[in-house]
Amino acid sequence: MDARVKPHEVITLDHAPVPRPSLKEVEEAVRTLIAWAGDDPEREGLRDTPMRVAKAYRELFSGYEQEPGEVLERTFKEVGGYDDIVLVRDIPFHSHCEHHMVPFVGKAHIAYLPHDGVVGLSKLARLVDVFARRLQTQENLTAQILDAINEHLGPRGAAVMLEAEHMCMTMRGVRAHGVATITHRFTGVFAEDREEQDRFFSMVGKR
Known part of the structure; x- marks a missing residue:
């Protein structure tokens, strides 16, 4: 997830639209998980981790922003x-x-x-x-x-x-x-x- 993502943008899924949390909310959730795991989210090695996780999740779950119909829309008729x-x-x-x-x-x-x-x-x-x-x-x-x-x-x-x-x-x-x-x-x-x-x-x- 990056700065271009609008806060509370809506993600359209098969079953229902889901409001997308803001980048700040995502990063805060990651900090909570780090603390729950038993570490300090403010120590040097973890300070930028929430930002990195948000960016990684945007890539790892990019399938929600893609349509299978667009991938398969072009076919070739001349197949001999x-x-x-x-x-x-x-x-x-x-x-x-x-x-x-x-x-x-x-x-x-x-x-x-x-x-x-x-x-x-x-x-x-x-x-x-x-x-x-x-x-x-x-x-x-x-x-x-x-x-x-x-x-x-x-x-x-x-x-x-x-x-x-x-x-x-x-x-x-x-x-x-x-x-x-x-x-x-x-x-x-x-x-x-x-x-x-x-x-x-x-x-x-x-x-």
Whole structure:
């Protein structure tokens, strides 16, 4: 968050508009958390931390200010008759668990069967970023990516798989290191045809 952000600016979410606190309010909240953790927010090493945290949060959660429809709005019709699977795999992402506000990090695999043109491959990576830079659960992130593809591209079918390691399991609680959580969702042809699902799993290296 920087000086250009207007105090009490409204953030528009899917469910309801949320008033954005002022920069001063954000920095004061960070000072409170530092003190609650047991340190002195006024000592030299922490004095500018509230400002840094506010700036970092503006970047880490920039997905709230982006629209998936704008990312996917331009498609290409001239594809030489190609109508088979388009797959982009191993898209790196990082997000934050909405339950503990700590990171989860992983990669996404996205496939779709074109109906009326294709989208630029980099746009799928940008789509992941739009939703990942919000407070999330991995399950919801998987569904949001797939729903956006269906809504804006209208494919014959789509498939999304996410693999991630959650710091809420690694850093706290059970402290289980190296545990991967995998979620996937299919629609259209991928949901109806087991052979298409198997092709998808094979192409992402899971079969």
